[in-house]
Amino acid sequence: MSEEFKVEIVNPEKSFFSKEDVTEVVVPAFEGEMGILKDHIPIISFLKPGIIKVLRKSEEESYFIEDGILEFKENNLSILTSSIIKVSDLSKEKIDKIISDSEKETSLEDLDDQKKFLIDQKIDILRSLN
Amino acid sequence: MASLDDLKKRISSVKSTQKITKAMKMVAAAKLRRAQENAERGRPYSEKMNKIILNLSSSVSDKENAPKLLQGTGQEKTHLCVVLTSDRGLCGGFNSNIIKKAKLFFQKILNENKSLKIITVGSKGYDQLKRQYKNNIIEKLSFKDSKNINYFDANKVGKIIIEKFQKEEFDVCTIFYNQFKNVITQIPQEQQIIPLKSESEKDQTNNESYEFEPEEDEILSNLLPKNISTQIFKAMLENSASEQGSRMSAMDNATRNAGEMVDKLTIQYNRSRQAAITKELIEIISGAESL
Numbered sequence: 001m002s003e004e005f006k007v008e009i010v011n012p013e014k015s016f017f018s019k020e021d022v023t024e025v026v027v028p029a030f031e032g033e034m035g036i037l038k039d040h041i042p043i044i045s046f047l048k049p050g051i052i053k054v055l056r057k058s059e060e061e062s063y064f065i066e067d068g069i070l071e072f073k074e075n076n077l078s079i080l081t082s083s084i085i086k087v088s089d090l091s092k093e094k095i096d097k098i099i100s101d102s103e104k105e106t107s108l109e110d111l112d113d114q115k116k117f118l119i120d121q122k123i124d125i126l127r128s129l130n
Numbered sequence: 131m132a133s134l135d136d137l138k139k140r141i142s143s144v145k146s147t148q149k150i151t152k153a154m155k156m157v158a159a160a161k162l163r164r165a166q167e168n169a170e171r172g173r174p175y176s177e178k179m180n181k182i183i184l185n186l187s188s189s190v191s192d193k194e195n196a197p198k199l200l201q202g203t204g205q206e207k208t209h210l211c212v213v214l215t216s217d218r219g220l221c222g223g224f225n226s227n228i229i230k231k232a233k234l235f236f237q238k239i240l241n242e243n244k245s246l247k248i249i250t251v252g253s254k255g256y257d258q259l260k261r262q263y264k265n266n267i268i269e270k271l272s273f274k275d276s277k278n279i280n281y282f283d284a285n286k287v288g289k290i291i292i293e294k295f296q297k298e299e300f301d302v303c304t305i306f307y308n309q310f311k312n313v314i315t316q317i318p319q320e321q322q323i324i325p326l327k328s329e330s331e332k333d334q335t336n337n338e339s340y341e342f343e344p345e346e347d348e349i350l351s352n353l354l355p356k357n358i359s360t361q362i363f364k365a366m367l368e369n370s371a372s373e374q375g376s377r378m379s380a381m382d383n384a385t386r387n388a389g390e391m392v393d394k395l396t397i398q399y400n401r402s403r404q405a406a407i408t409k410e411l412i413e414i415i416s417g418a419e420s421l
Contacts, residue, residue: 010178012281012363014171030344043341044182046349069353071182073340078178082281082356 005038005075007054009063011084017063019056025077026053027070042073049122051087052079062087064129066122087129095126102126134406137399141392148388154220155381162313162374168279169310169371176364179357183326186350189340197347199292199354202325203301208245210300210324211235212291214307214365215255216373217274222380224308224316224373225254231318232306236263247300251287251366279366281359288359295324307365308372314379316372323361326354 007025009017025036028050047068054061068081085094102119187200213232215225239246249269250256256270269290273283291303303324308316342349 008174010175012172012175012284012360013168015174034343041341042339043343044186044349045343046352069179069182069349071178071185080175080178080182 003038004057005077007077007079009052009079009081009084011081016081016084017054019054022054022056022077024053024055026051026055027079028052028065029070036072036077038075040072043070044072045070047079047081048118050125052084064090064125067118090129095129099123099126134399134402137395137402141395141399144388144391144395148385148392151381151384151388155378155385158221158374158378158381162371162378165279165367165371165374166310169367172364172367176360179353179360183350183353183357185340186346186353187326189346197351197354199295199324199358200326200350203298205301206244208247208300208302209239210247210249210291210294210303212249212251212287212303212305212362213255213259214305214362214369215250215252215258216369217253217272218373219254220380221373221377222383224376224380225252225258227316227318228306228308229255229258231320232259233262235304235306235320236266249287249290279363279370281363284363284366285359287362288355291324291358291362292355305362305365307369308376310368310371310375313375316376319365321361321365323358326357 003023004021005023006020007017007022008015023037027034027036027045028048030046030048033050034045047065047070049066050064052063052065054063064085064087065079065081066083068079068084070080071078102123106116106119106123211232213228215228219225236246236248246263246266248259248263248267249271250259250267251271251273253270253272253274256267256272259267271287271290273279276283294300295303302322304320304322306318306320309319311317
C-alpha cells in the first residue's frame, strides 16, 4: 500500500499546484498547525496566513499563503486560497513589501480583533522568513 | 447612376474599413485565446468553492440561525441586479443580449411591484440602461483601466454588494453575464447569489460527515462573502472570454460583408466603365460614318 494521496491547490486565476504523489501536508489551520496524512477523516477547515508544507518522496516544497480553505475527502486534498507564493520565490524585497502593506492595513481603524490578529500573524511569519 | 470617380472612392473606403475589421478580428482572436484559458483555469476554484459551501450548508444543523447570506432576509421585496457588460463596443450582440435578458427580468420585478436596484459593471451596460432605468441605477462601475481581469476588481464589486446587504438595502441579488460556450455561442445568464440557491439540492450523495474546524457557522459566515466575490470573478472571466469571442465573430462577419461589397462595387465600376467606352466608340463611329 502506498502512503500517497492527491493534493490540489487552486487560486482564483488557475489551478496552482496538482500532484498525485504527496505523502504529507502541513497546513496552518485556524486553531494551530495541522499535518495531514493519507486516510485522514473528511475535514473542512479554515487556514490562516502561514506556510503550507508539501512533502513528497523526493522533495519538500513550501508555499506562503495569506488565507484559504481546506477540504479533505476520500484522499483528495483541495486547498482554495486567494494568494499563494512559493517560498523560494519570495525575495527579500517582496517580503518587505508585503510587510509594509500589511502594517499600513493594521493602522486603519475599522479593523476587528480577528482581522488584526490575522494580519499580525502574517507579519510575524514573514519576519521569520526574512 | 454614380459616376466612375464616386464608385472608385467608395471601393477604396470599403476596402479600408475591411482592413480595420480584419485587424480587429485578429486582435480579438489573440485575446480570445488568453481569455478562454483564463476562464477555464478559473473554473476549478469557483466550482470547488461551490461544492464546499453546498456540503457545509447541508450540514448546518441550526437552520434558523444560519447566516443571512445563505438564507436570505426572509422576504423578497427589493431586488439588486448586477449587470456585467463590456467597456468597449463593436462586439456584435454581446452587450445587447445581456441587456435584453436583464430588461426582461427587470420588467418582471416591476410588474410584481417590487423595488429594483441596479449596479452596472462596464460602461456599455450603463449606456444602454440609463435611458429607461436611470432612477434604479444606484452604482456604476467600470474597470477600464485594469488591463486584465483580476480578483482584486471582483473583490471590490463583492465588497460593495455585501456592504449594501448588511445595510439591508436589498433582499435578493442576481447577477447577469454571458457564459462562454464557444466562439459563436454565448449564453446570457442570470444567477442568483444572495440568498444562495443550491441547484443540486436533489443529489444528496455527498452527505458525508465532515470534521469542522472551527465550527460550521463560523466557516460559513467567513466563506459566504468570499463566495460572492468568487462568483463575480467567475462571471467576469466568462464575460471577457465571451466578449472577445463575440467580437471575433462579429468582425469576421463584417470583413466578409465588406469583401462582398467590394466585389459588387467592382463589378458595377467595371460595367459603367465599359458602358462609357462603348458610348464613346459609338459616338466616334457614327461621327466618322456621317462624313
